Amino acid sequence: MKSRQRIGITQGQRLQLNLGLTASIRVLELDAPELARWLEEQAAANPALQVGPPPDPGPGEWLPRWSNAFRQMGGGLEADLAESAAPSLMAHVMQEIARIIGPARDYRLAVALAEALEPSGWLGQPLDQIALAAGCAESDLQAVLNQLQQIEPRGLFARSLAECLRLQAEEEGCLDPVMDFMLTNLDLVAGGAIERIAALCGADASDIRARIRVLRQFDPKPGAQFVPGAAPTREPDLIARRGANGWEVSLNRSSLPTLAITPTEGDDAREQVKQARALARMVEGRNTTMLNVGRAILMRQRAALEHGLAALVPMTMASVAADLSMHESTISRVVAGTSVDTPLGTIWLRRLFTGRLGDTHSPAAAEVRAMLSRLIAAEDPAAPLSDAALADALGAHHLPVARRTLTKYRAMLNIPSASRRRRR
Structure with missing residues (x-):
């Protein structure tokens, strides 16, 4: 029996990303320095778009991540990093x-x-x-x-x-x-x-x-910067501060360039202005999405803003996406390179996500890592605790964890083994 090829017509649906949507996704993944460089590239190709420096800093906001440092100028130092x-x-x-x-x-x-x-x-x-x-x-x-x-x-x-x-x-x-x-x-x-x-x-x-x-x-x-979860030295994207009505989250405008649209001359003037306005809307959409995602995350982790990463509660990107009616991939793109300035330091948004070690009654992984850091910081340098002793100590603090899991967390925190920590 011979097979014959046939030509048929069928209907189907397919999602295709246009150039505008692709650019919006790309902008969503950029942090403040990357966004500034990208906008400068766009301004070089479009004379209708003018990119200027960030707005002049105002009192108390010109360097948000230094708020505690300025407070410490008048008195003694505080160990302001809980973890x-x-x-x-x-x-x-x-x-x-x-x-x-x-x-x-x-x-x-x-x-x-x-x-x-x-x-x-x-x-x-x-x-x-x-x-x-x-x-x-x-x-x-x-x-x-x-x-x-x-x-x-x-x-x-x-x-x-x-x-x-x-x-x-x-x-x-x-x-x-x-x-x-x-x-x-x-x-x-x-x-x-x-x-x-x-x-x-x-x-x-x-x-x-x-x-x-x-x-x-x-x-x-x-x-x-040696604190687990700390962001590297750069201007933060968001600022979290306690206000009269509770915690407030805002964009750090001092890290964002200013945009201006100016009419141009020539045959392409109208199209250039149109593209510049579309780009400005794209940037504003990026800022709005970042702010909404940041607020949703930080409101869930209010305890961590007050007591440090040791107080993190279990939270997943899927749960945040469900709260904001967004796709989980959007949350992932926003938090990929976004940092937030808090009273306890500048940290990555991504580090505020943590799971549980086991079932719903198990402790959060971040809580275990924080207690591990504190135990090692308080140990006798001449007789550091072994991984087995650390596991027993965590169990005494109602944080049961297997020695193998503890060794993995110690490596994640860049803490050497007991033999390498020993010093006279």
Whole structure:
């Protein structure tokens, strides 16, 4: 029997992404720096689109991720990161101390300074108190401190916000008299007194704005990047603050460029304006979606905003998508590179998602990791806890976990084994 080919007509439906939808999806995945670069590319090809710098910073909002750092200028330091990454930070610092410090006496002083570090990376005690406890002259301790302040990331072992930023400005080669004046008068900078600063140091207001944009790239808490879930040094996309009516989430406009549409001349003028307006709507849609998703996530994790990542409750992208009537893939794209500034530091939105270890009555995985960090931070450095001992300790805190699972979490937190953590 021979087979014969036949031609037939059938109807079907198929979803096809047009160029506009494809571009919208791409914009949704961009963080603030990537969005700025993409808009500059679009403006270069479309004269009707003008891309400008972010709006002038206002009082109290020019560097949102530095709010706690400014509060600490007037008094003692606080361990403002509830989920300290002391093992990872200390491991990094001790490794660098072994590399750059030679004499045994200087090594002992360096360890004393390292033990005085706060999770932010700043020294938590005055230098004279550390010298008294170490039984040395303050000048000798200062000499060792000068060496430790060269450790990367720059800003570690700073004694104030101004010193932290000055160390980073020195490394970038931008510590000129104007920048030095701004760092000496950070209260004026934080208050947005741009015109006054320009008049006092004999510079143009535009020059001061440019230097503030440079300051935005510095990290006021270089030690915080060792905290699990912490975002790298850059301007956050969202800001979470406690207001009169509870927690409020807003866009960080200081990280977004300004857009303007200007009429052009020529045969393609109308089409260029049309494309520029469509692009502006696309960016505004991206911002609205990011804000809605951020609010939905952070309202579910209010406890983490107050107490740190140890207080995370189980949450999945599917549950957030259901609340917002969105597709789960949209949630995934939004949180991929989005960071939020909170009173406890800048963290990735993606790190606010956590599952359970087992059934519905099991603890959240984030809670177990946070308790693991605290147990290791409090252990005796000369007799660190083994994985089996850590598993028993977690069980005593009503967080039962298998030793194999604990070893996996320890590796996720970049915490070395007990034999590698042991130090004299």
